[in-house]
């Protein structure tokens with residue numbers, strides 16, 4: 001019960017990695033606010049987590065790329081639980097493979113708004129609530145933010161920007177006892193991963209190829225990333241801040 005009666009906001013908490021985070025925090029007695037666009041999936045998942053206990057979850061409909069929606073949802077969640085101990089800025093999207101010449105400025109702006117600006121605003125708007133609890137911030141970046149990836153300049157740029165934000169903010173908030181860390185997942189078995197595979201001619205072999213990249217011969221589960229987030233949010237990580245935790249199952253080893 002490492003998060004008993006403490007409150008977390010998980011953007012994109014209705015599916016994939018965010019859903020794994022919400023599940024792990026609820027299993028530890030936490031109160032999870034799930035923010036996403038799809039109401040039906042979000043409400044169903046929040047009800048499922050609450051029924052399973054011992055923590056509970058509530059869904060708040062919100063498009064994180066719309067600043068007013070994100071700030072309103074953060075305030076409603078903090079009000080509902082009466083406190084906020086952690087925000088996990090996780091909602092994001094990986095567009096299909098696109099070369100730089102085919103990446104329009106409009107597409108770039110949209111992706112920055114979804115993957116990066118929402119992370120910035122999530123940090124900024126959660127801050128008054130986190131100050132009261134000496135809470136923590138976790139930003140869901142990606143290994144490709146430091147490794148690069150073919151035909152993904154826009155995505156990799158947004159993920160690298162999240163790392164810069166994490167480190168700078170950790171310096172700024174350290175004196176107040178607020179820790180800021182990023183998780184850089186490698187390949188995680190999520191709906192987004194399957195949507196990406198479906199854009200390729202042979203989705204099944206694409207997923208097998210991706211699984212084989214890790215030294216374990218498999219992708220991470222969303223819950224495994226959730227357990228890293230729980231560690232970062234707990235007092236066990238009390239001396240960790242500004243870190244970019246590479247959760248990649250050894251995929252970058254043995255080059």
Ligand SMILES: NC(=O)c1ccc[n+]([C@@H]2O[C@H](COP(=O)([O-])OP(=O)(O)OC[C@H]3O[C@@H](n4cnc5c(N)ncnc54)[C@H](OP(=O)(O)O)[C@@H]3O)[C@@H](O)[C@H]2O)c1
Pocket residue numbers: 011012013014015016017018035036037038039041062063064065090091092093094114140141142143184185186187188189190191192193
């Ligand atoms: N999967 C991987 O291998 C991997 C690797 C490295 C990093 N990541 C990062 O991890 C994060 C989650 O990825 P995932 O694979 O779990 O994705 P996913 O399976 O597509 O799940 C995304 C979640 O975010 C929500 N979401 C998407 N756009 C949103 C928006 N505009 N406003 C609010 N919620 C939104 C989705 O719900 P709705 O659609 O209902 O809004 C869903 O709950 C992303 O930031 C991604 O870059 C993933």
